[in-house]
Amino acid sequence: MSTYAIGDVQGCYDTLCRLLEHLRFDPAADRLWFTGDLVNRGGQSLETLRFIRGLGDSALAVLGNHDLHLIAESVKATERRQKNLDLRRVLEADDGAELIDWLRQRPLLHMDKELGFAMVHAGLSPQWTLDRARIEAERVEKELRGKDYKNVLLRMYGDRPRGWSRRLKGLDRTRAAINAFTRMRYCDPRGQISFEAKGTPGTQPAGFYPWFEAPGHKPRSCRVVIGHWSALGRFQGMGVFGVDTGCVWGGKLTALKLQSEPEFIAVDCAQPGSTDADPLAKDDMGDSD
Numbered sequence: 001m002s003t004y005a006i007g008d009v010q011g012c013y014d015t016l017c018r019l020l021e022h023l024r025f026d027p028a029a030d031r032l033w034f035t036g037d038l039v040n041r042g043g044q045s046l047e048t049l050r051f052i053r054g055l056g057d058s059a060l061a062v063l064g065n066h067d068l069h070l071i072a073e074s075v076k077a078t079e080r081r082q083k084n085l086d087l088r089r090v091l092e093a094d095d096g097a098e099l100i101d102w103l104r105q106r107p108l109l110h111m112d113k114e115l116g117f118a119m120v121h122a123g124l125s126p127q128w129t130l131d132r133a134r135i136e137a138e139r140v141e142k143e144l145r146g147k148d149y150k151n152v153l154l155r156m157y158g159d160r161p162r163g164w165s166r167r168l169k170g171l172d173r174t175r176a177a178i179n180a181f182t183r184m185r186y187c188d189p190r191g192q193i194s195f196e197a198k199g200t201p202g203t204q205p206a207g208f209y210p211w212f213e214a215p216g217h218k219p220r221s222c223r224v225v226i227g228h229w230s231a232l233g234r235f236q237g238m239g240v241f242g243v244d245t246g247c248v249w250g251g252k253l254t255a256l257k258l259q260s261e262p263e264f265i266a267v268d269c270a271q272p273g274s275t276d277a278d279p280l281a282k283d284d285m286g287d288s289d
Ligand SMILES: [Mn+2]
Pocket: 037, 064, 065, 066, 121, 182, 227, 228, 288, 289
């Protein structure tokens, strides 16, 4: 039995099938982890959701910013026609509501202490141990599954507050946690996020660090798999493994075999993608992963 963590699929279903063939994935024996952003831009978001949901207990996925955006669009869908064709196919499918409901129940953080790995879409605040991260994730997950979820989804957008703090309450705390889990790349030692910086390490503004290198960050008891950061690409360092290799941009779809010496396995993108900015950035700053 093997467990593979797969990077951002973003609706590239054909490429996912190609990767799983390459891995000789056996749903009866193997397990798949997905770093989130299952949907948007690739053109086959509907097929991707159907397939991964259909895997049942053989697959688990954490929420990414594009997944949250789709769920939020479903809340608004009755008010205006969806312009994004890939997302519209999900919203208008007979099983669309069921798929989105399933997506809404996904966690923000997955941790398997026995395996020694955790997974989030983007990052962890430097103030969080993994146990603290789990508490913050569960708090937001409960809101997304609760009866006020529409309000939470409609008010999660935006870059303020710029970082998580234990003093934050209510929706500010929710938004700060969502931004860390699903959008962060660079932050300062206090966990204040630079939403503008999205390039390779070394290109960020002074005083900001890749979140996993922020000075004074809390210790992390598991290795952490992330997606979201296609400019970082295939990455291994500081106990972090990056597996977003920009499939939807014509790059590769990458799997990481989770074992004591993790192994990267990738296939080329099988389809062209399109371009869209980060949907959770209220002012559309081109934060694209
Ligand atoms: Mn993302």
